[in-house]
Amino acid sequence: MREVWPVTAVRKAESTVMASLPEGTLMQRAAAGLEKVAADLLVKHFGGVYGRSVLLLTGMGDNGGDALFAGARLAGRGAAVRAVQILGSRRHEGGHKALRMAGGRFISPEDVGYHDLVLDGVTGIGGRPGLPIEAVNRLRKVRAGVTVAVDVPSGVNVDTGEAVGQAVHAEHTVTFGCLKPAHVTGPASELCGEIHLVDIGIGRALRHGDSVLSVPEESDIAEWVRRPGPADDKYTRGVAGIAAGSTRYPGAPLLAAAGAQAGPAGMIRFAGDQWRQVVSRHPSIVATPGIEEAGRVQAWLAGPGTGTGPRALKTLEHVLEAEVPTVLDADALTLVAKHSRLLAGRRAPLVLTPHDREYERLYGSPPEGDRASSALALASRLNAVVLLKGHRTIVADPDGSVYANPTGTPDLATAGSGDTLAGLLVSLLASGLGGGRAAAAAAYLHGLAGEFAARDGRPATAEDLGDALRDAVASVRTP
């Protein structure tokens, strides 16, 4: 798991570590890491460092200092390095001196043009969201072969991942000490490109309790997706139940079933009008038309394609009465938004999987730009794990933990893709995984499945996701 810390925690850790080091040590470590990534990129894209043109964009703070010291190092290796002040008039004196000594030059904003590599050191963790118009106009004149953001792309909200107005769009971001929210959530994460984390020695001073987000890694998912042991039978692996579909939405049950079949449960039960189609497509699923005769399960999924009529409401009531871990998706979310009594007094774990419109129905207003806080607010209010769908799906647990999903592709924005996600999720819950981890694992594997299904530009639909989910599970299990 990679932890993500907000600016205050980073500053606290930096000051603790700096107290025992000669002044400027951390900046030199940052500059050395930045130089390495920059040099590697120059070699990769332009064949070498010597003679390549590098432009340093600076502002008034230490972010520009990092860029200037890294630029001085690149100038020492023969790159033609220029620096331009994009924001304000105050400059980082130490960095300026180092660059001048190394043979770098300072140019006026009118003279910027194309450069092989541009280092964006306008603002870092001291940046307020939204750059002044003068800075934006200066940035517009910059043309880059490759843009590398120093710490974060300038202009973003570092702690929320919002991108206000014009922010720098980088192909690479070199960050120091730890990940910050802007790297993993919201539109800012789209502006970062590939993230390179440089160890500057502050890790030991970062307190776990100050972390605001966690990013699951492949090894976490591999550990969470239970594998059967010698003592297992189909029941001990967990039985998942799916209550889905209606004559109006007959496809949703098949897609949810396909998602569940890729999960760790030992058996799947199905209740709904499409029970025959479900068995014909998935003969291992035990299916009945009515929820009353469905049998016992360790976790229920309700909602995909059920509609919101009286029959769907009755089915949902039945599911909630079972008091087992339950996923509410799609129409079930609309129903609980309409009938708040449905969740009153509930004790068994609940996972809700809203997209933004469903979130608005449940919460009363749409998610804010700070999606992690929005998901957490709904999770606390309803005492349920909330999987807030979107480009970087957020999972918030009412216990306060929040996960940012690192996988996925916009190709997943296709009808029925949420049904397969919900199916996989109920299988993970049935296997005994807690709600937060089950939701985080489902989002991770679903995102990876989307990447696989859409690889090499292939058009992907939800029908492709069942097989792709199996490939995703296999791939996280392959060391």
Ligand SMILES: NC(=O)C1=CN([C@@H]2O[C@H](COP(=O)(O)OP(=O)(O)OC[C@H]3O[C@@H](n4cnc5c(N)ncnc54)[C@H](O)[C@@H]3O)[C@@H](O)[C@H]2O)[C@@H](O)CC1
């Ligand atoms: N603190 C440390 O120990 C370390 C910091 N490092 C670097 O230092 C950076 C932070 O430096 P600073 O704290 O100096 O902050 P920044 O360099 O991010 O920017 C601060 C300056 O920019 C101005 N500013 C910010 N946003 C603005 C806006 N939207 N419009 C107009 N002016 C704006 C501020 O008023 C201030 O003068 C980090 O991101 C990192 O790059 C690294 O050298 C590693 C060590």
Ligand SMILES: Nc1ncnc2c1ncn2[C@@H]1O[C@H](COP(=O)(O)OP(=O)(O)O)[C@@H](O)[C@H]1O
């Ligand atoms: N722009 C995007 N980038 C990445 N993933 C996306 C994007 N838009 C939607 N998704 C993902 O696609 C899925 C869509 O689910 P949902 O909206 O429930 O669709 P449906 O109801 O048709 O099944 C979710 O997992 C969501 O996170």
Ligand SMILES: [K+]
């Ligand atoms: K920056």
